[in-house]
Amino acid sequence: MAPLSTGSKNPIVAALKKDVLDIVAPNLCHGTVPLDPSEGSLFYKKDESSEARFLNFTSGNLKDQDIQRLVEASERATFGRNNEDILDESYRKAWKMDASQFSSQFDVSKAPKNIEAHLYKLNVYGPGSFFKAHVDTPLSDKLFATLVIVLPTIHAGGNLLLGEDGALLNFDSAKRVYDPKTKAPRVAFVAFYSDIEHQVLPVESGYRVTLTYSLHFSVFNGPLMLKSLSSDSFTTVLKSFATAIASPSILPKGGALGFGLLYRYPIDPKNTNLREFTGALKGNDALLRAVCKFLGLEPSVKILYSEPDGDTFLSDEVTDGEDISDLYGDGVPLKKKMRDAGGKLVVGYGDSASSFKLPVLWVTQPSEMVTTDIAYVTYGNEANLSFMYGDLVLAAAFPAYRQRVQHLKKKFPHMLTKKELEDIETALEDFPEEEEEEKEKEEESDED
Structure with missing residues (x-):
């Protein structure tokens, strides 16, 4: 697998990573009830x-x-x-x-309606x-x-x-x-x-x-997640995201911010399309998605597949270990299979985006690249043949510089200082409006 681009030397990315990792969301509760x-x-x-x-x-x-x-x-x-x-x-x-x-x-049915x-x-x-x-x-x-x-x-x-x-x-x-x-x-x-x-x-x-x-x-209730955004920790995270959006040094031509998820999720390895992912994200992962969604970064859950010492791909399709072996063993390049399935080839954050290539800057690293090792986990109670825990990632769409800062100025001007607003105007001089036309030309000429 090729190294993933992290932008670790960029102080803005480093600050964003720190603030994301500093999010503390409860992962348990306990107590007593009179009987x-x-x-x-x-x-x-x-x-x-x-x-x-x-x-x-x-x-x-x-x-x-x-x-x-x-x-x-x-x-x-x-x-x-x-x-x-x-x-x-x-x-x-x-x-x-x-x-x-x-x-x-004893009845525990008096739970929240969702x-x-x-x-x-x-x-x-x-x-x-x-x-x-x-x-x-x-x-x-x-x-x-x-x-x-x-x-x-x-x-x-x-x-x-x-x-x-x-x-x-x-x-x-x-x-x-x-x-x-x-x-x-x-x-x-x-x-x-x-x-x-x-x-x-x-x-x-x-x-x-x-x-x-x-x-x-029973129902994913997004607005419940947003209630926590007024806390000091989330104000800090929102500010770090705003600073990253306003920086022309981060994915200037667009791409995605990548986040390795903290928790594992039940997935059906035989029949899961993450575009229809119904599993509710938990704790830090749910709150991170809420922040991205709040800022209009269109977060989505993906899975990573990678060739040994080769390319890495983001996909909506989850497959089990046998299917992954098939990807490598039937003579059809993984790249072609991923393209046919609507996957994305992960490229460095300095590269250009296209219909198939997606520059990804990994703010936090994925914990695992494939889910085949999950089969060896010891589970409580009986085994279940339908579901297993999978290591997934969150990809947040990160538009090209001009598009994203215009959205930021319009929707969240209060997150920016006067100096940052002035710096944006100066930076925009290097990003003419024609950049979107150039991007479309690159997509048309994109090669495998």
Whole structure:
């Protein structure tokens, strides 16, 4: 793969990169909720022919042997790896029950109208149970987070660690499921982006009982993202973008600004067109897209493909590892396939744009170039053959200098100082209006 153009020596680009990386958006939340007696029961059965049983988590006299009956009605929990279900108690030791086998009075349906909470599993962790580091199984391209509800039981250990070795959060549910003063039962909860690595430490005593929900965006609500733009951090980012737009040294003939996304997203490797990407961007990625959209830079999600020691391409089409191998192995040049599929050849930011060539200045580097390595990730719960996590990029259209500064002056004059406005007028003398005609001529004469 050819080196990607970063403009790292340009102080304006360096400042923009710093401000983008300094964006801090929440990626988890946690807390407790009092558990009313009317919501404290859990009904379950082993199969259709078995008798239904129930547990009352607010009764105050729930014993380990009561939960042991729940364990006996459950199955040993598996996990996904390489698109296979694995039962390996050296990696995960726990029990699970599918949502069709139980019903909980506790309800989390009072979520914002654009979020859907899908009850997925009940898990039981008894003495010695644990689950090593993993990410949650991607079940849908609308999946964005996981919600874990810990029901009130007396237990020790079983901490949920988010991030590498708990770098993001060490969630000790044993100390949260009862009010420290009144001893009243309550549920402890933690919600986090589904691609965040996490693990469950060994339970030392008692039983840890959890309900797991997958959280989906039913509708992407763009205006919600823009509410954060008044914060100091976003004012800083907006100003850095405005400075980059106003600089004639950055993509003077137009192209795109490229950003490696911070999070991974569920994608269907067999049937995904990113022009119709429905997966909601998360945290920093969502806010970065909101800033670009606010400034009229037309951000879009893309995937990068690259030839070994050769060209790199931006594409709307996601393919799996087998298809990528086909690209290299059937004698048809990748360049031709990308052109036929509407992809773009990534060229240096000093080059000219055309119908096929796209100069890209990478403000933040992509984390990975292809998605084939994702198949080796260890997933929570069962494997899923339909979706995998993919490393994607955000490409923000960056018009030629004259066009973009005229838009900036018209829409956002308050972002520019008097000196910057004067510098723009001076710089425009070197960018005649005929530059667009020259660009069209270059497109017509563009070669493979």
